[in-house]
Amino acid sequence: MILENLITTAAVIGTFVSLLFVLSVIIKRNDVADVAWGTGIFIVALVGYLNGPQTTETLIITTLAGLWGFRLTGRIFLRNIKKSEDYRYKVWRDSWGSWFYLRSYFQVYLLQGFLMIVVGYPFVHTSVYGENLAVGTFFILGIIVWVVGYVFEVIGDWQLDSFIKGKPEPGDVLKSGLWKYTRHPNYFGEVTMWWGICLMLVTLPLSYLVLVSPFAITYLILKVSGIPMLEEKFAGNPKFEEYKKRTSAFFPMPPKN
Secondary structure, rough: HHHHHHHHHHHHHHHHHHHHHHHHHOOOOHHHHHHHHHHHHHHHHHHHHHHOOOOHHHHHHHHHHHHHHHHHHHHHHHHHHOOOOOOOHHHHHHOHHHHHHHHHHHHHHHHHHHHHHOHHHHHHHHHHHHHHHHOOOHHHHHHHHHHHHHHHHHHHHHHHHHHOOOOOOOOOOOOHHHHHHOOHEEEHHHHHHHHHHHHHHHOOOOOOHHHHHHEEEEEHHHOOOHHHHHHHHOOOHHHHHHHHHHOOOOOOOOOOO
């Protein structure tokens, strides 16, 4: 049953990212993939809900996916529309040459579609075992953890946007608010939300399979496309290096003296 639902989800997401690729060719912007990340995972959640038991509990987790996904999509869209294509894609556009479109389809869109399914796997799992889901201690605790993560991500993003709107001097670093305690409060919130979703489903059969989602997003943010890629941009900036010495990279902690 899990395999059947995975195949259905893969077919829907495959169609979704293929349409995104066509759009990217038309508008000549590969960063539409970034905009669609949150929406894509919500689609995984929605397919799971429509393909499985439609209970109050499954509606709750689908709604949480929508709150997270649409907010993230809207924010990235509004941020990207004001500037040119993200520098990462510009570099690839120049370096990949005549292979750019083929590599983009596989290395950007199909890969992202695969990751959408991996990170969104809890919703696939719920589509199979959701009848066993009930509001209990772990379910409520998971919601609380998710809310904590959501608050960190929303407030962290808002503080960052406000800082940028203030037109800081070149090299200035945001180190107030939540950013005083962690260099990446939005990333901390992102990871925390997915551990909250996992906690909500801990009572389901074969719930250990759901761990693939929080482990995947934690690894991606801590080791691949999150913190390392972002901090590489600020390497050598004296203000950032001082901030880096004083402030926790991920978990919120009091700044060091």
